[in-house]
Amino acid sequence: MSGEDQVYAAARLVLERGFVQDDSVFAPGRSVWTQENALDLAYRLEHPPAGPGSFLDKLRVELADASPEVVQLAAEVLYLHFLPVLGMNGSTKRLALRKVFDESAGALKLPADLDGALDNGVIWVGIAYYRYRPAQVIWLASVVAAVKALAPELRADLLKSPWDFRDLLDQVPTTTAAGQRRALLHLAFPRTFLNSLRADHPGAIMEAFGYLAGQRPRGDLEADFAAFWEALSLKEGRPIDFFQPPWRDQWMTPATEPEGTASTHTGWLVRGANISRTNLVPEWLRDGYCSMSWPDYPDIPVGLSRTQLAQLVRASEPGLRPSQEGNWIGLLDRFFNRMQVGDLVVTVDGPQVYVGILDGPPTWEQKTPLADRRRAVRWLNADKPINRSDLSEAAQNRLRGQLTVSGLGDEAGEFLQLAQLEIGAEVIDPAPVDDPAVAAALKAAETTFKPEVRPQLQDLPAPSQEFADNLLVDLPWLTETMELLNEKKQIVLYGPPGTGKTYLAQEIAESLVEQTNGEYRLVQFHPSYAYEDFVEGFRPSTAGDDTFKFAKEPGPFRRLVAAALANPSGAYILVIDEINRANLAKVFGELYFLLEYRDRTIQLQYSPEDDFALPKNVFLIGTMNTADRSIALVDAAMRRRFAWQSLFPGEPPVAGMLRRWLADNGKPAHIADLLDELNRAIADRDAAIGPSYLMNSRVATKDGLARIWKTQILPLLEERHLGEHPDVPAFVRQRYGLDVLLPTVTPPVPPQPEADGIDAGDGTGEAPPPA
Numbered sequence: 001m002s003g004e005d006q007v008y009a010a011a012r013l014v015l016e017r018g019f020v021q022d023d024s025v026f027a028p029g030r031s032v033w034t035q036e037n038a039l040d041l042a043y044r045l046e047h048p049p050a051g052p053g054s055f056l057d058k059l060r061v062e063l064a065d066a067s068p069e070v071v072q073l074a075a076e077v078l079y080l081h082f083l084p085v086l087g088m089n090g091s092t093k094r095l096a097l098r099k100v101f102d103e104s105a106g107a108l109k110l111p112a113d114l115d116g117a118l119d120n121g122v123i124w125v126g127i128a129y130y131r132y133r134p135a136q137v138i139w140l141a142s143v144v145a146a147v148k149a150l151a152p153e154l155r156a157d158l159l160k161s162p163w164d165f166r167d168l169l170d171q172v173p174t175t176t177a178a179g180q181r182r183a184l185l186h187l188a189f190p191r192t193f194l195n196s197l198r199a200d201h202p203g204a205i206m207e208a209f210g211y212l213a214g215q216r217p218r219g220d221l222e223a224d225f226a227a228f229w230e231a232l233s234l235k236e237g238r239p240i241d242f243f244q245p246p247w248r249d250q251w252m253t254p255a256t257e258p259e260g261t262a263s264t265h266t267g268w269l270v271r272g273a274n275i276s277r278t279n280l281v282p283e284w285l286r287d288g289y290c291s292m293s294w295p296d297y298p299d300i301p302v303g304l305s306r307t308q309l310a311q312l313v314r315a316s317e318p319g320l321r322p323s324q325e326g327n328w329i330g331l332l333d334r335f336f337n338r339m340q341v342g343d344l345v346v347t348v349d350g351p352q353v354y355v356g357i358l359d360g361p362p363t364w365e366q367k368t369p370l371a372d373r374r375r376a377v378r379w380l381n382a383d384k385p386i387n388r389s390d391l392s393e394a395a396q397n398r399l400r401g402q403l404t405v406s407g408l409g410d411e412a413g414e415f416l417q418l419a420q421l422e423i424g425a426e427v428i429d430p431a432p433v434d435d436p437a438v439a440a441a442l443k444a445a446e447t448t449f450k451p452e453v454r455p456q457l458q459d460l461p462a463p464s465q466e467f468a469d470n471l472l473v474d475l476p477w478l479t480e481t482m483e484l485l486n487e488k489k490q491i492v493l494y495g496p497p498g499t500g501k502t503y504l505a506q507e508i509a510e511s512l513v514e515q516t517n518g519e520y521r522l523v524q525f526h527p528s529y530a531y532e533d534f535v536e537g538f539r540p541s542t543a544g545d546d547t548f549k550f551a552k553e554p555g556p557f558r559r560l561v562a563a564a565l566a567n568p569s570g571a572y573i574l575v576i577d578e579i580n581r582a583n584l585a586k587v588f589g590e591l592y593f594l595l596e597y598r599d600r601t602i603q604l605q606y607s608p609e610d611d612f613a614l615p616k617n618v619f620l621i622g623t624m625n626t627a628d629r630s631i632a633l634v635d636a637a638m639r640r641r642f643a644w645q646s647l648f649p650g651e652p653p654v655a656g657m658l659r660r661w662l663a664d665n666g667k668p669a670h671i672a673d674l675l676d677e678l679n680r681a682i683a684d685r686d687a688a689i690g691p692s693y694l695m696n697s698r699v700a701t702k703d704g705l706a707r708i709w710k711t712q713i714l715p716l717l718e719e720r721h722l723g724e725h726p727d728v729p730a731f732v733r734q735r736y737g738l739d740v741l742l743p744t745v746t747p748p749v750p751p752q753p754e755a756d757g758i759d760a761g762d763g764t765g766e767a768p769p770p771a
Contacts, residue, residue: 003120007083010117011187014080019147020155025076026110032072035148040070041077042141045134055134056421060100075101075108077140079118084183085129086121089414091392093118096421112666123183123195130420132176139177140184146172162189166222185222191239192226205242208251267344267412268334268358271404273517274567275370281349283371285382288359290345291371292335292404299364300373302336309333322551327403334405335373336362344412345377348399350517352385355419381419388514390418396510402519402563456568457617460486461515471507472660473653481508484643485619490595492579494624495647497716498690499654501623502577504647509573509621518570518617519563523556525582531589536606552606557591564615572618579622584638595620595641626686627720649679649688658691667700673745678713681736687720689713709738 017023018033025032044066048058059078063071075097082093094115101108129136146168147155158165165188174181178199185193194202202225209232218224233240240247270290272280284290294300297316304312306329313320313328320328339345345356360376388396395411408415463482468475485491485508493501509520523534531537536558538550554562557574564572588595590602594614601611622642624634647654659672671694679688693712698704717732725731734740 004122006113006117007120007122008187008190010083010114011080013114014076014083015159015188018076019144020152020159022148024072025079026108026114027072030069030072032069032076033144033148034069035145037067037070037073038141038145038148040066041074042138042145044070045138045141048134054421055137056096056099059137063100071101073141073144077144078137079110079114080184080187081133081137081140081180083117084121084123084125084187086124087413088121088125088417089392089395090119091390091395092414092417092421095390095418099421122190123186123197125179125183125197128176129179129183129197132179135176136180139172139174139180142172143169143184159188162192162226163223165189191229193222194225194229195243201242205251209247265344265412265416266340267346267408267415268339269346269348269398269403269406269408270335272347273349274570277566277568278370279349280371281347281354284347284377285354285379288377288379289371289374290347290356290377291365291375292331292373293370294332294373295369300332300336300362302362304332304336306333321553323553331403331405334407335375339375339405344408344416345375346399346408346415348388348517349385351388351514353388353391353399353415353418354382354385355380355415386415386418391415400519402559457516457518457571460512460571460619463511467511471504472657473504477653478508481645484645485621488641488643489598489616489618490620490622490641491643491645492622492624493645493647494626495654496627496649496686496688496690497625498692499647499649500657500690500692501625501647502575503692505575505577505621505623509575509619512571512619513573516569516571518567518572519560520571520573520575521556521560522575522577524577525579525587527581527583529582529587531587531605534587535589535591535604538606561615561618564618568615568617570617572615574618574620576620576622578625580624580634584635588638592637592641627716647690648685649675649690654691658694661691661695662699665697667697670745670747671699671705674741677741677745678736681741682717682720684720689716705742706738 014025017025017028022031022033024030044062045059047062048055049061053061059074063074066074078097078100082088082096085093097108147158150158150168158168162185166185169181169184179197182193182197182199186195194205196202202221206225206228210228218227229240242248242251272284272290275293280291294316297312300312309329309332310325313325313332317328339358341358341360343358345358347354347356356377356379358375359378363374363376365372365374388399391399392411392414395408395414398406398408398411460482463475463478465475468478471478481491481493493505495501506520506522512518513520532555534555534557536552536554539553540550560572560574564570585592589605591614593602594600594612598614598616601613603610604612620642649655658675659669661667662669662671672691675689675691675694682688693708694705696704696708698708714729714732714736717736718728721728721732
């Protein structure tokens, strides 16, 4: 099912269960969609508490003394409001719902299909949809009350006729809720009403294509468009989406471009939580700016070319490595040239994310060397930060980069939407506010810094039950793993294929760095991986005069150590995938010593002039596939320096992992029995098959399961038995084939009962032929 189909299916469920019946959409069996509840909700929405705050904040207050049924109805109506929206991430929609209903027992227990629909959308919405959200939701509640005034059989008829449905909606004044009306019409009848909130779109489309359909207008724009759309689709022999090529290119102009179809915001991540071990973010938020530190540089004019910036860098910091010089040029270009007034600015302080709007050109504050190059910022959510975990995976990835200033790309809009939810404004005008008095005061004032110097990280945070549940592992195992990492600083997760080693390593690393404001990086070892790739070595490059030379470049391990030294309070984690595939003695070299003695220093082979130590806030998490290599074959010195945590099917925490996933996702439970039966047939702990191969929605269908078995599982087993039999594929199919194992675990089909004394044993429902 496509994303659009998920939205339409969810909308139909809301309409059939809520509008026609009185049943709860999220919790069937509860009488929620009643006229009494709808009138109660509409009254509360129309009489919000006085004072500042967003619509969602006030709604939470309004519902504090409401009945559980009214609270449930409010949750489901708000779900219907967010459901069709394109351009808003699913995580943002869920956060908006949680802000109101987190403490309401049961109100947000969404079935999986309804929850998944929030990740999609069918209509681009503009500023009015956000600005007038209170009016939109009040209108929806009023529509529910109007529907419930009808007899049940008349409600059912509404969903059969788009025009009866429209007539009912038009009995409820829209005022500033016209967009919600069009959205609801489209959700109810997606092939009749256009997926657009703009009133001028149907006319613009008919003007461009009307000659193809040959329809005569009747004076009712929506009815005329529906007839035109149907006729044109019949002529083309397929449904037409006017917002997709080649159709959209023939009617859409800049004047008719739907609002929100592309991000109108350019956004930048600017890091300030660790500038020379000082957290400047509180200062930024308080005084309204972001900054960089370039105390050895002269005044830097805006608009310098990259060539001019290169000359500036070489004059101010001679002797930089080519890679470092290039980094400095790019950073200066972004901060002074590419960041424009009106752009979004995002900064991070531990798990907290702040969003602002760039409000002025670069300035030079020579009295504050840690923040001497500044850009004025109107911080939007200084008192209500976004929690990092509320961001989508794509937005979180934007925060994991290593650059001090980096672009947010397509995710910029998500940061703005989340800030809107947090600060209490239904819409934020991205245009900067020009306040000369404030700007003059900032320039005239002599800033006194009260730096927050971060202490040394002592212990890694303990995991929570919620985190363990999300990973489908037991909390005792996860706690033990964290404690081992905390004590030993290095750990390897080992086991056969498909046990989730890399996934768990990355999730553990990401959780720890978010809680401590650190960083994690991932590298994958392979047979040709060497010390020069991992620690440091000489790489070919060109000098400033374009001559060829070799320059010493740090590898991922050395770069991580440098970052950890600059921020001793954060956890810095290197995830090494397939650690056993490289020659570990050659890759780690003299680092073997430091892995065991963190309080000592050594000289690296390419940097004998410098002392090198391994900070206590650097951690290594390796993964190892036991089907490739036994632990016994790993270098003995390496084995002593790492803790080893096993992940084997049939043993905690892997035992039960697939069964929990199947239950959570509504998939057949006997798939877990099938995996158990397969591993019993394999009878080799190191070569067992892990559950991740079957943690796939396709296992619910016969063809999907067969494909996984054929393309992922059987090839592993053929490789294992290679050379043992004349016809290995045939042997593997005979022993491990799906047709062999599945019947042993498939639930038996109950026998058909006899009817009227006739044996139905042939399953046809007909009497057997006479003997």
